[in-house]
Amino acid sequence: MKKIISAGLATILAASALTTAAFADEVKITAEGTVAKPAIKVTMPKSMAFVFNPYGLKVDVKGKIDATNGKETTMVGSYAFETVEADQAGWKIVNATGADLQVAVYAYSTNKADAEFLVLDKNAVEADVPAAESGKRAVKVELQAGDVAIPLQKDALAAGTKLWSVAAADAALASADNTKKLAALTELEAGTADAPGALYISVAGETVNPDKLIWSEKDAVKINFVFGFEIKEPDAAP
DSSP: OHHHHHHHHHHHHHHHHHHHHHTOOOOOOOOOOOOOOOOOOEEOOSOOOEEEOTTOOOBOTTSOBOTTTOBOSSEEEGGGGSOOOGGGOSEEEEEOSSSOEEEEEEEEEEEOTTOOEEEEETTOOGGGSOGGGTTSEEEEEEEEETTEEEOEESSOOOTTOEEOOOOSSOOEEEOTTOOEEEOEEEEEOOBOSSSBOEEEEEEEEEESOGGGOOOOTTOOEEEEEEEEEEEOOOOOOO
């Protein structure tokens, strides 16, 4: 008798299961996603000092004569006395983001008010010098971000200027009124956790008219750098 009742219950349960499947409500599940974008983490140099050395003497990083250990280049960067590989000479920027970065760099010079010389970009030509200033002493400055040349501008950026997103082919600086200025664009690789990627900013220069080397302490210049960092877009799949 027990076997007959058990079989009957099993039949009822099977029928109930079929009935439930036939009249079930529709179920909707939404899968939400977020963007995985790492926070940009970059370590910049604490200072970017240099000595302008128009006489080509051996000087230290403070501009004092040092015939034994000094450097005799026209621009002596504070990094010049570090023991590094040849391709690592420069002010060091370290990428701790964990992803490759694109870097746009803009640089502009500001002379002291009573300076009597010009600071020109390495690629400047005679036509770039105003006629009223053509007789002044001058130095051509070469700035590099890794292997990429940074154009040196004469004028400071307008107040409120911001660095916008950089594209692979045309990096640009844009102010609020959308006035654009060219910037140098390079890459800063992620590297590894033990050896993060690095970018080196270097400075060099040469005097334009060495026959007019009557320099004084007032002939000083500041070079200002503006950096913009963006996550590098991954390369397209082949």
